[in-house]
Amino acid sequence: MLRTLRILPRLALMYLRSQLEYRGAFWIDRVAQVITYASSFAVIWILADRFGTIAGWNWSELALLFSFHLLGYSLGACMSFTQMRQLEEAVRLGTLDTLLTKPISPWAYMVFSGLNPGYTGHALLGIVMMGWALSIVAVPWSIGWVAYFLASLISAAMVTGAVLTMIGATALIWTRSNHLYSLFFGFWELSRYPINIFPTAIQATMLSFVPLGFMAAVPVAVLLGKPVPILGDWAGPAALLAGPFFVALAMWQWRYALDRYQGAGG
Amino acid sequence: MAQIIEARAVSKRFRQHRRFPGFLGALKTLVTAEYTEIEAVTDVSFAIAQGEAVGYLGPNGAGKSTMIKMMTGILVPSAGDLTVLGRVPHRERQANAREIGVVFGQRSQLWWDLPVRDSFELHREIYGIPRPRFDENLKSLSSLLDLEPFLERAVRQLSLGQRMRAEIVMALLHDPKILFLDEPTIGLDVVAKDAVRKFLSRVNRERGTTIILTTHDLQDIEEICPRLIMVDHSRLIFDGETAKLRTALGSARRLMLEFAADPGPLELKSARLTSDDGLRKHYLLERDDISLVHVLDEIGDTTALKDISIEEPNIEEVIRTFYQRRNAELPPR
Structure with a gap:
């Protein structure tokens, strides 16, 4: 265990070094990400500016929601998205087999050897936007509020990482998994808005099978004292427990899938 | 001699979604949930003693790689008992991994964009190899395979032969008791093949490392493996001295x-x-x-x-004759 913990930073550094071998691609990717998020941000701003509020959320509250979503996503996705999206190829080409012959957890090896530095751009954008939103939004500042804010942010990152991992792990059984990411990103787009703007069926889905409501909509509503449909007063503890619960589920599913791993032949 | 690998009636079945032929069949495949079971390994038994060099031979789809994957803990057998160094590989995968080395001829374990030495250093940390032992092994193995000039070069800049030599050196850095090689000479030129074969024979002879090798190149077997296990249609058909194969198969x-x-x-x-x-x-x-x-x-x-x-007849001829006769005897499908 201790040895594994010692190896992980080395794996992350090796990945970073290998990424920096291609400087042009690295910087183009960063610029593209900033433009993509800035345009999404602009759409929400236009909507809020045009209609005043969206489902009772004003512009600064929406900015806090958007930045919380972006920061939680970047923390969770840097530990899962790129790595798990590559799992399908690793299964198909048999490179996962080589990891399984090493005395190290294949999950830990995959995650840390693909720790994506590209998410620092997301995180920085999220932090800057969050700082600005917090400076203008009316929040009941207290130690408890800050503690809940940080804990629910970590929980949101855990939900993101867990869902992305569970999608990737299906490749261990079905060989293919990447088509499921388009389903994830469909709901991911929705999860940047207050959950009460959606019909009940979508709300229920985003609080259960596709729990992306916990990425931002639920915790930020709790932090701003806004009502959360379906969950009501349970929304506060649910936002904190969602992360550990889905991480435990993802760990169980990973082991289950690995036991049933059949390779892709050859 | 102590047996370090024991397979008793080991089988592996793969469950596959049943596919129907033709365009309408493809549509039917989409909406049906019928499965077929493919027998990759059927009732295979053998024992391998410490220090042996064994060739595991068979045509494509005979179950060679599946057997290697079960012995290395990647796959779980569907039936039978399999122990490697006294352990059930898939249950104690990481403990098993510490004592074996694995080389896949068609899959690299090296970091593509970084110098070869970086992959070796990572290997040292993963396997917890003491620095003096690592340095000693790296020096002797690299010199035997003439790898020293390439240690600081990025893996992507190496030729296939140089890369395979690096893969083999890496698999031996932690002094594994067993070295599994899945098609290690595939795609190599004659000179590189010769260097790899001579090196593996030497490792087996001088270090006492047990070698299990799957290959399509029968010269690999003739030069490295005094013992041959042959499989066909998922079943074991020969297990014995390579030299006696001709008699056994009646060539x-x-x-x-x-x-x-x-x-x-x-x-x-x-x-x-x-x-x-x-x-x-x-x-x-x-x-x-x-x-x-x-x-x-x-x-x-x-x-x-x-x-x-x-x-x-050379081994290639013996085996070709066997498969030709076998194919002629098979009922038409």
């Missing part, structure tokens, strides 16, 4: 008689005539108990005989 030796003057048609009871060029006649010796003495006895007057030779 015939070739007899050539050359005469100073054409003696005309010459049929023999001890050998079957396969071609007659007049002065030179070729036969097959289909029985093992027939020797040159029997042949000469049957010819009787040998004054016109200029030359005579008996050739043992």
Whole structure:
């Protein structure tokens, strides 16, 4: 265990070094990400500016929601998205087999050897936007509020990482998994808005099978004292427990899938 | 000698979604949930002692790689008992991994964009190899495989032969008791193949590392493995000394008689005539108990005989003959 913990930073550094071998691609990717998020941000701003509020959320509250979503996503996705999206190829080409012959957890090896530095751009954008939103939004500042804010942010990152991992792990059984990411990103787009703007069926889905409501909509509503449909007063503890619960589920599913791993032949 | 790998009636079945032929079949495949079971390994038993070098041979789809994957803990057997160094590989995968080395000929374990040495250093940390032992192994193995000039070069800049040599060195850095090699010479040129074969023989002889090798190149087996396990259609069909394979599979030796003057048609009871060029006649010796003495006895007057030779078929020929006969005997599908 201790040895594994010692190896992980080395794996992350090796990945970073290998990424920096291609400087042009690295910087183009960063610029593209900033433009993509800035345009999404602009759409929400236009909507809020045009209609005043969206489902009772004003512009600064929406900015806090958007930045919380972006920061939680970047923390969770840097530990899962790129790595798990590559799992399908690793299964198909048999490179996962080589990891399984090493005395190290294949999950830990995959995650840390693909720790994506590209998410620092997301995180920085999220932090800057969050700082600005917090400076203008009316929040009941207290130690408890800050503690809940940080804990629910970590929980949101855990939900993101867990869902992305569970999608990737299906490749261990079905060989293919990447088509499921388009389903994830469909709901991911929705999860940047207050959950009460959606019909009940979508709300229920985003609080259960596709729990992306916990990425931002639920915790930020709790932090701003806004009502959360379906969950009501349970929304506060649910936002904190969602992360550990889905991480435990993802760990169980990973082991289950690995036991049933059949390779892709050859 | 202690047995370090024991397989008792090991089987592996893969469950696959049933596919129907044709376009309508493809549509039917989409909406049905029928499965078929593919037997990749059926009832295979063998034991391998410490220090052996064993070739695991069979045509494509015979179950060679599946067996290697079960021995290395990647796959879980569907039935039977399999132990490697006293452990059940898939249950104690990481403990098993510490004591084995694995080389996949078609899958690299090296970091593509970084110098070879970086992959080796990571390997040292993953396996917890003490620095002095690591340095000693790296020096001796690299020098044996002439790898030293490439250690600081990015893996992507190496030729296939250089990369394979690096893969093999890395798999041995932690002094594994068993080295599994899945097609290690695939795609290599003649010189690189020769270097790899000589190196593996030496590692087996001098370090006592047990070698299990799957290959399509029968020369690999002849040069590295005194013992051969052969599988076909998921079942074991031969397990024994490589030299005795011919006898076991019943391949015939070739007899050539050359005469100073054409003696005309010459049929023999001890050998079957396969071609007659007049002065030179070729036969097959289909029985093992027939020797040159029997042949000469049957010819009787040998004054016109200029030359005579008996050739043992090479391993490739033995196996090709076996598969051709097997295919001819199979019912049409």
